[in-house]
Structure formats: structure tokens, C-alpha cells
Amino acid sequence: MRSLDRLFEHSTRSLARRTSRRSLLASLGQVLTGAALLPLLPIDRSGRAYAAEGKSNGPESCDYWKYCAIDGSLCACCGGSSSSCPPGSVPSPISWIGTCHNPGDGRDYIVSYNDCCGKSSCGSCDCVRNEGEKPMYRPSRNNDLNWCMANTDSNSYHCTVSVILGVAGK
Amino acid sequence: MRSPLLFCVALSCALPAAAAPATPPPLPAEHLIVERLPARSPHRVYLFDEMFDNETDQRVHVFDGDSYRRLGQIDAGFYPSINLSPDGSSTVVATTYFARGTHGARIDVVEFTDNSTLAVTREIVLPGTKRAQTLPTLFNIAFSADGHFLYAAYVTPAASFGVLDPAHGTVLGEIDTAGCVLAIPSGPNRVSSICESGRLLTVTLDAQGREASRAMSEPFFDADRDPVFVQGIATARGYAFLSFLGDVHEIDFSGPQPQIAPVWSLVSASERGHWRPGAEQVGAIQRALGRLYVPMHPGGEGTHKDGGTEIWVFDLATHHRLARWPVTSQGLTRVVAVEVTQDSAPLLFAATDKADLAVLDALTGRIRHVERHFGQTPWQLLTSP
Numbered sequence: 222m223r224s225l226d227r228l229f230e231h232s233t234r235s236l237a238r239r240t241s242r243r244s245l246l247a248s249l250g251q252v253l254t255g256a257a258l259l260p261l262l263p264i265d266r267s268g269r270a271y272a273a274e275g276k277s278n279g280p281e282s283c284d285y286w287k288y289c290a291i292d293g294s295l296c297a298c299c300g301g302s303s304s305s306c307p308p309g310s311v312p313s314p315i316s317w318i319g320t321c322h323n324p325g326d327g328r329d330y331i332v333s334y335n336d337c338c339g340k341s342s343c344g345s346c347d348c349v350r351n352e353g354e355k356p357m358y359r360p361s362r363n364n365d366l367n368w369c370m371a372n373t374d375s376n377s378y379h380c381t382v383s384v385i386l387g388v389a390g391k
Numbered sequence: 392m393r394s395p396l397l398f399c400v401a402l403s404c405a406l407p408a409a410a411a412p413a414t415p416p417p418l419p420a421e422h423l424i425v426e427r428l429p430a431r432s433p434h435r436v437y438l439f440d441e442m443f444d445n446e447t448d449q450r451v452h453v454f455d456g457d458s459y460r461r462l463g464q465i466d467a468g469f470y471p472s473i474n475l476s477p478d479g480s481s482t483v484v485a486t487t488y489f490a491r492g493t494h495g496a497r498i499d500v501v502e503f504t505d506n507s508t509l510a511v512t513r514e515i516v517l518p519g520t521k522r523a524q525t526l527p528t529l530f531n532i533a534f535s536a537d538g539h540f541l542y543a544a545y546v547t548p549a550a551s552f553g554v555l556d557p558a559h560g561t562v563l564g565e566i567d568t569a570g571c572v573l574a575i576p577s578g579p580n581r582v583s584s585i586c587e588s589g590r591l592l593t594v595t596l597d598a599q600g601r602e603a604s605r606a607m608s609e610p611f612f613d614a615d616r617d618p619v620f621v622q623g624i625a626t627a628r629g630y631a632f633l634s635f636l637g638d639v640h641e642i643d644f645s646g647p648q649p650q651i652a653p654v655w656s657l658v659s660a661s662e663r664g665h666w667r668p669g670a671e672q673v674g675a676i677q678r679a680l681g682r683l684y685v686p687m688h689p690g691g692e693g694t695h696k697d698g699g700t701e702i703w704v705f706d707l708a709t710h711h712r713l714a715r716w717p718v719t720s721q722g723l724t725r726v727v728a729v730e731v732t733q734d735s736a737p738l739l740f741a742a743t744d745k746a747d748l749a750v751l752d753a754l755t756g757r758i759r760h761v762e763r764h765f766g767q768t769p770w771q772l773l774t775s776p
Binding site for chain 2: 355
């Protein structure tokens with residue numbers, strides 16, 4: 222949870238820095254709805270089950286539900302998982318977000334897409350899905366930007382994870 | 392097999408020794424040189440390869456659309472932005488290098504390449520680590536119309552742009568854009584940025600590249616209902632921006648403030664939402680002909696980066712669709728980038744999601760040539776302005 226809290230904090234801070242007040246309120250309201258429910262978040266059981274059953278539709282598959290607005294290499298194929306960076310890489314402190322439907326429980330979730338940074342392109346499991354993705358004038362929903370941009374040590378792009386922030390509000 | 396062999400053996404035995412084929416003279420010694428480029432042609436294309444699997448080593452391939460030869464390469468570093476000078480004589484690459492190859496200290500730099508030699512002739516080191524690392528548009532790095540200023544888009548993710556002096560190789564300053572992104576150049580000293588509100592922020596610069604004034608346009612799109620691609624397409628007097636659903640927003644940037652023309656659509660009412668534009672470089676305009684070329688595909692929300700299964704051709708004056716060129720039925724995969732030459736015998740270049748580069752007759756759609764497996768992810772094509 223600590224890492225989730227940290228990721229959520231960074232996402233919120235990054236939204237505040239880069240968006241207009243009006244869009245900030247809209248996006249923040251959406252994320253805060255999820256934040257309020259963070260303690261109730263289900264463990265990602267469907268992902269683990271899929272992973273145990275094989276790659277099809279699991280975290281190493283582009284079809285996996287959490288990847289609905291991703292554009293990059295799946296960290297799950299690069300030594301990490303759908304929510305962890307591969308060893309030796311560094312998570313981006315800022316991210317874009319998506320709203321993905323989990324068929325396992327019928328809920329929509331706010332998902333943070335963080336890049337893992339500091340190594341060259343993983344190049345495995347390239348995955349491009351753009352549900353709700355917007356151009357870079359709405360950066361909180363844009364997956365074209367290199368979200369390693371704010372990493373101070375090295376901002377080369379390695380792969381992308383998909384971290385549940387919370388249940389999306391209606 | 393046996394009798395011909397016996398025949399040959401018998402024949403060679405019967406020939407006098409003087410009739411044996413003479414040993415050819417040795418090949419002359421060679422002298423290592425550097426190849427010279429042919430003179431610049433309107434049919435030369437600069438193909439940007441984003442190198443998705445090796446992103447610290449991106450590059451621009453230079454290709455001739457008449458001889459179908461690869462002429463050379465311009466190295467482009469990590470997450471670069473590419474453009475040509477207004478006269479086409481140089482390529483500008485704004486990019487990032489790391490001290491240890493893929494990691495280590497980051498330096499952002501703008502490099503100028505002479506398009507007659509492909510040698511790097513100058514660089515400008517950018518301040519800090521602000522340069523926008525994003526996918527190709529014409530507005531990540533862009534010259535003023537007279538080439539006097541060069542504008543570099545910054546995203547940290549706070550948005551601004553840098554003003555550079557390419558003649559003297561200096562950084563003149565930075566203009567905050569209040570959350571609006573990219574640097575759309577117009578005239579000798581104006582820069583517009585696209586805002587989430589659907590408006591354009593236009594900053595006018597003084598002779599030293601400092602902000603003299605700024606103004607905001609009326610909104611011309613709705614980012615929630617139907618966002619526009621940021622990959623604007625150069626028209627005779629400005630740029631056209633396509634929306635995800637296929638609306639065309641033509642904007643005249645020739646005056647002090649942008650003039651927004653009435654919107655029109657690429658699709659009919661029955662096609663809307665079912666057919667849509669989609670690509671990394673989502674359109675090209677042949678300005679003399681007044682024709683717009685758009686990769687189109689059948690698909691719903693979230694498919695705006697899926698390449699075109701067809702290229703649709705429109706008349707910009709009448710807004711009529713002139714042709715549908717079904718490229719995937721002619722052996723190509725989805726088209727992810729298009730560009731057209733501006734000469735009187737224009738070529739349309741089309742890059743695919745399998746990294747093929749097709750050369751088409753821009754008047755008829757006939758595929759003249761396909762260069763297979765041209766790099767990894769060719770996402771932008773540039774031809775001489």
C-alpha cells in the first residue's frame with residue numbers, strides 16, 4: 222500500500238503541475254473517488270489467476286484488462302510484473318492514467334501507467350491500446366509522452382506498468 | 392550426365408593450349424571515398440524511425456523516391472524531434488543523449504545536419520532537461536517562416552517553449568504557455584500552442600525573441616467530445632487538424648491571429664464513428680493540387696493510432712472525397728504515416744506498421760515501389776517544403 226500511496230501522491234502532484242485548474246478538478250475528482258476507496262481495493266486476483274494459467278489474457282498479454290490505455294512494452298515481460306518494475310530500473314514518479322473495466326469483478330478502475338526508467342527499451346510485449354487516451358494537451362491521459370521525463374538520474378524508457386489506484390467513480 | 396562430361400573432356404583434350412580462356416586481368420586498386428549525395432530532389436524523403444525496440448538509437452533515413460535507393464542516415468538519439476529548415480537545406484534534430492549511452496546524465500541538444508552532405512554542422516545545447524520527449528509532430532521543433540528563430544517545445548510536464556537563434560547557435564529565452572503545448576510557427580515571429588480548452592494561445596515575439604504580446608483564440612474543438620490530433624498538416628496558409636472522429640479544422644495562420652475556418656468532415660453521417668483517421672502521421676496535403684490524403688480505417692473509440700487500411704483522398708476546395716485507395720488489399724499492412732511531395736509530379740510516401748515504405752503516384756494511387764522492412768517503427772515522413 223505504501224507504494225500505491227506514493228504513486229497516487231505523485232500522480233496527483235503531477236496533475237496539479239501540468240493541467241489547468243478546470244481539468245485538474247475534473248481529473249482530481251475522478252482520482253480522489255478512487256483514493257477514498259483505496260483501503261477497499263481488491264487484490265489483483267484475476268491477474269494472478271491468469272498469470273498462473275498462462276500468458277493468454279494475463280499480465281503478459283496485451284489483452285489484459287489493466288492495459289486498456291497503455292502504449293509501451295509490458296514490464297511483466299521484462300522481469301517485472303503488471304505493477305512492478307524490472308530489477309535495476311527506476312519507476313517514474315509521474316504518470317498518465319486510464320479507466321479500465323475489470324471483467325473479473327465488473328468494476329471500472331482508475332489505473333496509473335508508470336514507466337520504468339534508466340535502462341534501454343525492453344522491446345518485449347509491445348502493446349498499444351488507447352481507450353480514453355487523449356493527445357498531449359491533456360497530459361494526464363496521454364501515453365505519447367515519455368513519462369520517465371522527470372526522472373533525475375536517467376530518463377531512458379524501459380517498459381510500462383499498470384498500477385490500480387482505485388475504483389472509478391460513477 | 393556421363394556423355395556430356397566425356398564430350399567436354401574429349402573436346403578440351405583436342406583444343407590447342409593457346410585456345411584456353413585467358414585469365415582476366417586483376418581488379419584495379421580501389422580508393423576509399425565518402426559517397427556524395429545526389430542533388431536534392433523534390434522526391435527525396437526523410438523517414439524518421441522511432442526505433443521502438445532501441446529508443447536510445449533513433450535515426451532518420453534519407454531515401455530517394457525515384458531511384459528507390461537509401462541515400463544515407465542522420466542519427467537522432469533518444470526520443471528526438473525532427474524538422475527541415477524552410478529552404479530544405481538542413482535537417483534539425485532536437486534530442487537527448489545520456490552520458491553512459493542508455494543511462495547517466497542527460498543532455499538535451501539541437502543538432503543541424505547539412506542535407507547536401509548529411510554531416511552535422513552545428514549544435515545548440517538546450518538548458519536543463521525540459522525538451523518535450525514525445526511522438527513526432529511538426530511542432531516539437533520548428534523554424535519561423537524566415538528561419539530566423541527556431542522554437543523547441545518543452546514539457547516537464549509543465550509546458551513552455553524555447554526560442555533559439557540558429558544562425559548564432561544560441562538560446563534566446565523561454566516562453567511559458569500556461570499549460571498549452573507545442574510550438575506552431577507562423578510568420579517571422581509568432582508561435583501558437585494548443586490548449587486543453589480547445590483554444591490556441593498565440594505569442595508574438597519581439598526582434599530579440601522575447602514575448603511582446605499574447606492572445607487566446609476561440610475554442611475550435613472539444614477535447615472531451617472529439618479531440619484533434621496534434622499532428623497538424625501544412626496547408627497553403629496554415630495547418631489542418633483532424634479530429635478523432637474525422638472532422639477537419641483548417642486554420643489560417645497567415646495573419647496576426649489564427650483564423651479558424653468552418654469545420655467539415657471526412658466521413659458521411661453513416662460512416663461517422665465507424666470509419667476514422669488513425670496513424671502516427673495522420674495526413675498529407677499536396678498544396679498545388681489542393682488534395683488531402685488520410686489513412687482511414689474501420690474502428691471505434693481508442694483506435695486513433697491504428698493505421699489506415701485505406702488512404703482516402705479529398706479535394707480541399709469542395710471537401711469531396713475523390714478516391715479510396717485500399718492499400719491493405721494491395722499487399723501493404725496498415726499505413727501509419729503519409730507524406731506527399733510538392734512538385735508537379737507528386738509522389739505519396741506511405742509507411743506501414745510492418746516498417747515497409749511504399750511509393751505511390753499521388754495522382755492515381757498506383758503503387759510504384761515498396762521498400763520492405765525499412766527500419767523498425769517509421770512514424771514520420773518529411774519532404775522538402
